Amino acid sequence: MKRLRISSLGKAISRNRKLYMPRIGLVSMLxxxxxxxxxxxxxxxxxxxxxxxxxxxxxxxxxxxxxxxxxxxxxxxxxxxxxxxxxxxxxxxxxxxxxxxxxxxxxxxxxxxxxxxxxxxxxxxxxxxxxxxxxxxxxxxxxxxxxxxxxxxxxxxxxxxxxxxxxxxxxxxxxxxxxxxxxxxxxxxxxxSNTPYLLSEVTLRIIHPDETVEREATDAELLQSQLHLGQRVAAEPIILGEQYAVDFMRDRGFPLVKAGKRTVMANTAEKTISVTYELITDRQANFGAVSVKGAETIDEDFIAGYRSWRPGQQYSPEEIKITRRDLAQSNLFDSVIVKPVGPVSEGGEVPIEIEVNERKHSTIGGGIDFSTADGPGANAFWENRNLFGAGERLRLGVEGSDQSQGLEGTFRKPQFLRRRQALVSNGSAKNYSTDAYDGELVESFVGVERKFAEYWSATLGPTAEYSDLTGADSPNEQFYLAGLRGILRRDSTDNPLDPIEGNRLEFNVSPYTSISGPSAQFASVSLNGSQYYAFDDDGDYVIAGRGRAGIIIGEDRSSLPANKRFYSGGGGSVRGYEYQKVGPLDENNDPEGGRSVLEVGAEFRARITESIGLVPFVEGGNVFESSNPDDLGLLWAAGLGLRYYTAVGPLRFDVAVPLDKRDNVDDDFQIYLSLGQAF
Structure with missing residues (x-):
């Protein structure tokens, strides 16, 4: 058996292979x-x-x-x-x-x-x-x-x-x-090409500061290196295997490990290759002190507070990845680098450096929308994402349309009391003029939002509301309500305005009680979800589906404030029908709302060119007077949308027709224009 040690990258090979073949610089092309x-x-x-x-x-x-x-x-x-x-x-x-x-x-x-x-x-x-x-x-x-x-x-x-x-x-x-x-x-x-050489052995030569260990790679290490014995020895997996070997040593608490000399041996008789990866480590380490570079207006202690590891925890690149992701998602920085900077101290700790590049923290923006039923609408906002130097975000907005006009504001303080927890607050004061109700509504909420997994979060807090609304089958009185809002969310989508993969889920439970005015005690429970699946790697062809279900427990419909009932229809629910007009209507064909709702919809998003897309869709829904309806029949609609893709998101133009058109109620079609996908 003849074995060759391969060490030269650029060694010339004889042009006459019959005289020369296996005296190779075989490494050359590994x-x-x-x-x-x-x-x-x-x-x-x-x-x-x-x-x-x-x-x-x-x-x-x-x-x-x-x-x-x-x-x-x-x-x-x-x-x-x-x-x-x-x-x-x-x-x-x-x-x-x-x-x-x-x-x-x-x-x-x-x-x-x-x-x-x-x-x-x-x-x-x-x-x-x-x-x-x-x-x-x-x-x-x-x-x-x-x-x-x-x-x-x-x-x-x-x-x-x-x-x-x-x-x-x-x-x-x-x-x-x-x-x-x-x-x-x-x-x-x-x-x-002749017979390909196969991988016969992978050896790890681990050089620690005080000892050197040489052994065969375990099955788990081969799997992590994406190698298997008997595979054809091509250059790319062998090169990548070395980086994977470095990675799993980092996973074991060696932050400063680096690759040494890689040795490849060929057995020309058996047509096999053996590989030895040399890994040079420092000492195994725990997380040490955190330093911050690049901060200008944001407090360094606030940035360091994003670290996901506990004091004294063994070094893990996964914790580095989580910290970098959370900082990037804070919307405060253009770039974030989190890395160990070494050397490992005598106490066995490795320092960690967080380097950031701050982005601009103030934004002014706005948008417009239009539908044939609702008419034109517009909104504008001002936002500051670092109000007091620790990532506090304040957003103030104004909106106006034929249906509603008013002001709203939201406030969010991240890292509130503990990591991945935020203090959130929002409030609004609006005047409504819809077919369902007319009048004034003031709402407020203060709560705590906590992320407890990569995609999951929960929000809990008290809410208060004042309403003076007049509507169909409504008590037409002023309501003063206090309640508790609990929301469980999951969001794994890749883009808020134009998702091509992932899903969204929101489960909302909100009990209310009146503190003045008419007596009312009830609880609203709803579940909203959407799923996105791309047929190709570029996301040019996506099927998207959505659903909504909800019930109200505790009061009859006529005892509920008009704005707390369920409604359906319009650009955000069932396109093809007028806003809020899917469901029970009074003698004037004004919507009365209900105590339960069910909606489903699906659309196929096809990107025809770089900037143009077509979206056929079908949607159905209905609102029911009872929280336990006997008949779950839905009103259906279908349509076709045009998308013009911009840097901030797709511009949406939809035309929808009601498939269950009601005489003297529904128009032949509806048109919608806005920014972002329908869901």
């Missing part, structure tokens, strides 16, 4: 992806292969030999290998600059043989052989379309393979009009 890619650019290379002299000769002689290139012998399933060979080929890259002689084409081919054999090794074919031949191109061959001619002449019949003819004028210059173009040539590479 590292080779990046080196090979560097050889594949479109610009000229100064590698000493005679390209410049060929260009001079071509200019002097006024002619060149066009040629076609064929790569033969590869398994049709080796598409990536074929693409890489073509990518590194000098002959193919310079095909638009034909050589003035057959000898020049031979030099290009000889150069390619070395490159091709290097690529074969990077794909695990260490016994691969490459030869070539150059022949005159038969006019009857099907490859004539592959011939690239120079600007000096077209492919044609000439005097011979290398014949170059020309006549000089009186000034000694070549007369190109008298040049007879030489015959085009065909360069054929014959590639024999």
């Amino acid at each position: 590292l080779g992806s990046s080196v090979l890619a560097a050889c594949s650019g479109d610009g000229p290379l100064s590698l000493g292969f005679g390209n410049d002299s060929e260009a001079v000769a071509q200019d002097q002689l006024g002619t060149s030999i066009p040629y076609a290139v064929e790569i033969a012998g590869l398994d049709p399933q080796e598409e990536r290998l074929d693409a890489m060979l073509r990518n590194v080929s000098t002959a193919i890259r310079l095909q638009s600059r034909p050589t003035p002689s057959r000898a020049g084409l031979e030099r290009r081919a000889e150069d390619d043989v070395e490159r091709f054999e290097a690529v074969l090794r990077s794909f695990g074919f260490y016994d691969g052989q490459v030869t070539f031949e150059i022949r005159k191109l038969d006019p009857d061959d099907d490859v004539t379309d592959d011939v690239v001619t120079s600007a000096d002449g077209d492919a044609g019949n000439g005097a011979g393979d290398d014949a170059v003819q020309g006549a000089s004028n009186t000034d000694g210059a070549t007369n190109n009009t008298d040049v007879q173009s030489p015959d085009p040539l065909e360069l054929i590479y014959q590639v024999q």
